Amino acid sequence: MRRYILPTVLAVALMATGVWGYYQYNERNDYHTYLDLQFQRQYYDLIGHVENAQVDLAKAMVSGSSNDLVKYLNETVFQAYMAQDKLTQLPFDHGAIRQTERFLNQLGDYCTAMVNKSLEGIVLDEDEMGTLTELHGYANMLSRQLIELQQDIAAGGINFGDLRREGNRDLAQLNDRMEKFNLINFQERTQEYPELIYDGPFSEHLKDVQPRLEGETIDQNQALEIVADSFREEKVRDVEVVGEIENTSIPAYYLRGTRNGNGEQEVSMAISKTGGKIVWYLNPRDIGESQLGLEEAINTAEEFLVEKGYEDMVATYTTTYEGQSVINFAYEQEDVIVYTDLIKVKVALDNGDIIGFETEGFLINHHERDIPEPEISEEEARERLSSAVEVENARLAMIPTPGKKEILCYEFKVQFGEDNYLVYIDARDGEQRQVLLMVEQEDGTLVM
Amino acid sequence: MKRRKIIPLIMILIVLAVTIFVPKNTYAQNLSWGSSGAEVTELQNRLSRWGYYDGPISGTFGPQTYEAVRFFQRQNGLTVDGIVGPQTRNALGMAATASAPAAPVSRGVSRSDDVELLARTIHAESKGEPYEGQVAVGAVILNRIRSADFPNTLAGVVYQPCAFEPVKRGTINEAPNDSAYRAARDALNGWDPTGGALYFWNPATATSRWIWTRTITLRIGRHVFGN
Numbered sequence: 108m109r110r111y112i113l114p115t116v117l118a119v120a121l122m123a124t125g126v127w128g129y130y131q132y133n134e135r136n137d138y139h140t141y142l143d144l145q146f147q148r149q150y151y152d153l154i155g156h157v158e159n160a161q162v163d164l165a166k167a168m169v170s171g172s173s174n175d176l177v178k179y180l181n182e183t184v185f186q187a188y189m190a191q192d193k194l195t196q197l198p199f200d201h202g203a204i205r206q207t208e209r210f211l212n213q214l215g216d217y218c219t220a221m222v223n224k225s226l227e228g229i230v231l232d233e234d235e236m237g238t239l240t241e242l243h244g245y246a247n248m249l250s251r252q253l254i255e256l257q258q259d260i261a262a263g264g265i266n267f268g269d270l271r272r273e274g275n276r277d278l279a280q281l282n283d284r285m286e287k288f289n290l291i292n293f294q295e296r297t298q299e300y301p302e303l304i305y306d307g308p309f310s311e312h313l314k315d316v317q318p319r320l321e322g323e324t325i326d327q328n329q330a331l332e333i334v335a336d337s338f339r340e341e342k343v344r345d346v347e348v349v350g351e352i353e354n355t356s357i358p359a360y361y362l363r364g365t366r367n368g369n370g371e372q373e374v375s376m377a378i379s380k381t382g383g384k385i386v387w388y389l390n391p392r393d394i395g396e397s398q399l400g401l402e403e404a405i406n407t408a409e410e411f412l413v414e415k416g417y418e419d420m421v422a423t424y425t426t427t428y429e430g431q432s433v434i435n436f437a438y439e440q441e442d443v444i445v446y447t448d449l450i451k452v453k454v455a456l457d458n459g460d461i462i463g464f465e466t467e468g469f470l471i472n473h474h475e476r477d478i479p480e481p482e483i484s485e486e487e488a489r490e491r492l493s494s495a496v497e498v499e500n501a502r503l504a505m506i507p508t509p510g511k512k513e514i515l516c517y518e519f520k521v522q523f524g525e526d527n528y529l530v531y532i533d534a535r536d537g538e539q540r541q542v543l544l545m546v547e548q549e550d551g552t553l554v555m
Numbered sequence: 556m557k558r559r560k561i562i563p564l565i566m567i568l569i570v571l572a573v574t575i576f577v578p579k580n581t582y583a584q585n586l587s588w589g590s591s592g593a594e595v596t597e598l599q600n601r602l603s604r605w606g607y608y609d610g611p612i613s614g615t616f617g618p619q620t621y622e623a624v625r626f627f628q629r630q631n632g633l634t635v636d637g638i639v640g641p642q643t644r645n646a647l648g649m650a651a652t653a654s655a656p657a658a659p660v661s662r663g664v665s666r667s668d669d670v671e672l673l674a675r676t677i678h679a680e681s682k683g684e685p686y687e688g689q690v691a692v693g694a695v696i697l698n699r700i701r702s703a704d705f706p707n708t709l710a711g712v713v714y715q716p717c718a719f720e721p722v723k724r725g726t727i728n729e730a731p732n733d734s735a736y737r738a739a740r741d742a743l744n745g746w747d748p749t750g751g752a753l754y755f756w757n758p759a760t761a762t763s764r765w766i767w768t769r770t771i772t773l774r775i776g777r778h779v780f781g782n
Contacts, residue, residue, distance in 0.1 A: 188707065191706070191707070192706065192707075192711065195705070195706040195711055195715050196711075196714075196715070196716065197716065198716040198717055199716075199717070200717055200763075200765075201704075201705075201715075201717065201718060202763075202765040205704040205705075208703070208704050208705065209703040209704050212703040212704075212707070213703055216703075350773050350774050350775070351773065352748075352749070352750050352772055352773045353771070353772055353773070354750075354770045354771070354772050354781075354782070355749075355750025355751055355752075355772050356750065356751070357750060358750075359750070361748070361773055361775070363685070373685070373686070375685065375686070375687040375748075377748065387746055387747075387748060389686060389687050389690065389741065389746065389748075391686040391734065391737055391738075426744065428740065429736075429737070429740075433744050449745075451744060451745055451746075453741075453744075463741065463746065465744075465745055465746050467745075467747065467750075468745075484634075486634055487634050487636065489640075489641070489642075490585070490634060490636065490638060490640030490641060490642060490643070491585065491638075491640060492640070492641060493584065493585070493641075494585075494640070494641035494644050494645075
């Protein structure tokens with residue numbers, strides 16, 4: 108009898124394993140199929156959205172009135188962004204789909220720019236209609252290629268669910284084909300006419316913005332001196348250059364050091380190669396109980412700025428959390444707030460230390476501007492507001508537009524219901540340019 | 556005597572009830588050339604009653620209405636622009652009721668959910684890196700949202716398939732530590748040590764050859780940043 112026990116146990120165990128394995132296998136297949144179907148559906152959606160974008164764009168182009176144009180362009184925008192959203196959720200390599208992604212984003216952005224133009228009553232000119240026609244051509248081509256690929260996927264039994272197998276040949280092939288989509292001409296055009304193709308928020312040419320920062324080029328030793336000089340009060344020591352920041356609008360030296368006190372806290376900063384300005388500074392120390400109020404924090408930050416040579420800076424808004432306040436400062440010229448010339452200062456509320464500093468916006472944008480005289484009065488601008496709001500405050504401000512231009516606006520702080528808003532009315536023609544909802548939170552004021 | 560007092564009281568109550576329960580127009584939008592609808596009818600009614608307007612009560616704001624509004628504005632010392640804005644509206648007695656919308660306006664959504672997701676990604680991607688390296692990872696993710704080559708939302712960028720290794724492995728679901736939170740806040744507040752980088756990778760473990768075609772902006776700790 109005894110000699111049967113072991114084999115019996117083993118046989119039972121084997122059977123159990125088999126049953127378990129079969130169950131796991133089925134379960135895996137179910138998940139696999141489910142995932143595959145989800146991806147298939149998204150792929151179909153993608154084709155649908157690209158086709159719709161193409162059709163709506165075509166309708167926009169044959170629309171006679173600007174109302175119809177706006178209606179169809181808006182629809183195109185929505186379809187383009189939806190297509191982009193679907194595409195980015197598919198398991199393709201980023202390198203393979205980035206051209207298509209960019210095309211869809213720029214299609215949406217360009218149409219948005221045209222919608223805004225039409226809404227202002229400007230009739231699109233020949234160049235702009237030409238660009239729309241061209242975009243339509245690419246959208247058409249893209250949807251045809253996507254359909255072709257879809258048919259091959261169906262015929263070749265390519266399974267999107269096969270994520271696990273590294274170097275999956277089918278998916279790799281798909282990636283290859285996505286990459287070779289014929290959008291290359293479009294890429295070239297974008298580079299040729301960045302302004303024409305594209306004046307939207309994701310604009311390529313924004314990256315290549317020429318900084319206004321001027322000054323002598325400094326070497327590493329000078330950078331070290333500047334740090335020693337600038338952070339004398341913060342008692343930063345053992346500073347060394349650990350790297351360089353290159354290929355950006357403000358090339359800089361990247362430095363690290365140790366701060367006395369606070370348990371040998373490590374701090375880091377960047378000093379611009381041109382002009383030797385502090386680009387950013389970070390001191391991530393732990394923060395004790397708050398002793399300072401917001402007013403005091405703002406005063407401390409202002410003193411710090413003046414000491415660093417930044418005059419005429421005005422605190423515009425603040426965020427306070429976990430014992431620290433981040434205070435945004437904008438440059439003020441002739442009583443006009445210039446929002447693009449932005450500096451952020453972070454103050455620790457336990458002892459008033461400056462624990463963070465960020466000047467990139469200021470360094471890139473700051474210059475003395477020819478601020479135009481407002482063409483409409485504050486009274487007239489006020490008339491453009493909705494009558495349901497209560498105006499609390501008004502002033503002039505230069506605000507950036509998506510295409511990196513600046514416009515002079517009246518900034519109204521208004522109340523509607525329980526919330527505060529900032530409404531920007533163009534000082535030239537009275538158009539409403541921007542509305543921001545201010546979110547009052549326990550930890551401070553955020554502007555969205 | 557008593558009844559007489561009660562009647563006005565009841566009337567007041569009725570008026571109150573009406574004001575409370577009947578949804579009121581907010582009379583918020585400005586009227587100008589091209590506007591149409593019940594409010595324009597109301598405007599034309601008032602203007603013609605007072606002799607500023609003698610055209611048809613058509614409910615469409617056309618040239619005649621425009622002239623009438625300008626006439627009215629001139630006569631009443633208002634800015635003469637032919638647009639019925641808050642002040643003109645007041646003078647016309649079509650004052651905004653300034654009633655708050657029936658459902659209170661949202662008190663605004665906080666962005667704390669963004670902080671949480673960003674902090675988790677930073678934590679999973681750059682545990683043990685220098686602090687500025689963590690801020691840099693956060694900045695790259697935020698730069699991607701703004702870039703045309705990537706999705707336009709935080710969740711879209713973080714959960715994009717094949718984008719971040721920890722997302723694939725599921726370590727993104729671990730709770731972030733204080734340092735990751737702080738770095739996420741700093742990145743959201745605009746600190747970007749990378750100068751606008753869109754990619755980062757670890758030279759020791761990066762498998763994609765494509766990634767090396769990017770221009771490098773800087774190295775922090777174990778990571779290389781580029782765009």
